Amino acid sequence: MITIKIDGRSVEAKEGTTVLENARALKIDIPTLCYHKDLSPFGACRLCTVEVKANGKWGLAASCQTVVSEGMEIRTDSEAVRESRRQAAALLYYRYPRTEAVREAARRCGVPVAEAETDGKDCILCGLCVRTCREVVGVSALRFIDRGLGRDVEEPRIEFLPDACIGCGSCAFVCPTGYVGMESLDGKRVIWNKVFKMAACNVCGRYFAPVEQLERISAMTGVPVSALMTCVSCR
Ligand code: SF4
Ligand code: FES
Known part of the structure; x- marks a missing residue:
């Protein structure tokens, strides 16, 4: 100490x-x-x-x-x-x-803030999604294209790598502005415009995780996907 x-x-x-x-x-x-x-x-x-x-x-x-x-x-x-x-x-x-x-x-911080006529969900380049994907999820499906001098600060410069993404939604969860949208409907999840098939719990039938996420967990742990088909509530 x-x-x-x-x-x-x-x-x-x-x-x-x-x-x-x-x-x-x-x-x-x-x-x-x-x-x-x-x-x-x-x-x-x-x-x-x-x-x-x-x-x-x-x-x-x-x-x-x-x-x-x-x-x-x-x-x-x-x-x-x-x-x-x-x-x-x-x-x-x-x-x-x-x-x-x-x-x-x-x-x-004491800055005068005017009434906003509409809500915005801008990417403020905080990097939380990029770091979560790399450091917590471990798949690096998001990256900054260019953080160096001369980058265009007016446009989000985050690149999405669809082949690496497993659809876990951690980036949407951690994003402070709502820029990363995620929609789930009829057994599908859409995130960064990629559509994921959701797995249904074999006990309650609720859709609970993208199949690609379960496949990744299976590959990392050696547990077959069939043994991962139960949601947290039914385990
Ligand atoms: S998408 Fe969201 S979490 Fe990612 S850098 Fe932009 S504001 Fe931050
Ligand atoms: S620079 Fe420290 S919280 Fe953003």
Whole structure:
């Protein structure tokens, strides 16, 4: 364990943990849009900015990406922090004014938010879907085409690889804006415009998972698909 100081309070922190994790453990409220505790940090939204003292100087840093070190001092609610978050939120709001997750973040950061005439479900390039698919599901059916300089920030630049997708829906679940739509009807699921056949539970008859997902689990575990045909409720 190491000792850090957050908002003037000395606390013990585990080595390798981030400023955000330690702040949240202390119930300090820090806004985030591209962070998920089970995924690698990405640093896209900059809403989680804090001030960190390094080499005797205070500087701004994304708390989700900043790993704590012995003696580190952190400010989570200074004037500089509030202004930086306000600017990050204002930029997002400028780009995606109709998307509720962005509007909510803007309100939290003190950006004036006008009435929206219509709802938006924009992709804000937070990368949650890409990281979930790669790091949790393990299939990498989504990827950024180009995150480098010169990418077109006005257009979503996520590529869907239909042959890799198993239709699990994790990307739709984790997407904060609703951009990733998923529809299920009559034994079919449609996601990223790919149609999946759903398997029906052999006890209750309810459609519960795409056949391709069960086939993947079978290939990974060696359990035959026929032994996976029972939904969670009937197991
Ligand atoms: S589709 Fe959704 S989860 Fe994926 S990058 Fe866009 S906003 Fe984030
Ligand atoms: S939550 Fe840290 S940059 Fe988005």
